[in-house]
Amino acid sequence: MNYPIVAFSLTSCVSVFYVVYSRSLASPEFTCRIMQNNPRISVKRMKTSAATAKLICCSLTAIFLASCAPNIKTQATSLPRHMDECKEKSIQVMEDAEVSSSAGYERLIKAGSLWEYVGSISKGHVYKSANSIFTIEGSNVHEAYLVIQDGRLTGFYLPVERVFSEAKQQIPLHYITTHKQRSKL
Secondary structure (H helix, E strand, O other): OOHHHHHHHHHHHHHHHHHHHHHHHHOHHHHHHHHHHOOOOOHHHHHHHHHHHHHHHHHHHHHHHHOOOOOOOOEEOOOOEOOOOOEEEEEEEOOOEEEEOOOOOEEEEOOOOEEEEEEEEOOEEEEEEOOOOOEEEOOOEEEOEEEEEOOEEEEEEEOOOOEEEEEEEEEEOOEEEEEEEOOOO
């Protein structure tokens, strides 16, 4: 779901409601009709209703805009390149690790998960999940590969966008490395 578009749509609907409602309250025909049907309603009370409608519309607009998820911060990078074409390194994570994207959403890298070496970029070695698709979240959900340098998770490589996204905080990642022959198909 594209949150900014949804928030903009809802904000537009609320704004249209406010304009129609406040204009109808301010029109002389509406005022006369209300006053004839219910003499206890004063013009002051009707102005208070218009002010209340304005307050509600402004509050809803603020809530809708604040509910938009932030984008993930990214940096352009080159495609991962294999350093050793003969062997593929894989890692197995030994302990659960909780990581945060630059947008602040947390994900869990589970103990026992397997990650296949994809290549290297300037920020570290890139590993793709072998068992599942790993994603990070911002205003959208992105497939992500881990980027590890000197035993620390530095961030994520987003293969679809071909960009690097730094982790909110670099964390140590406890893993073991295995080597296996790559199949040449």
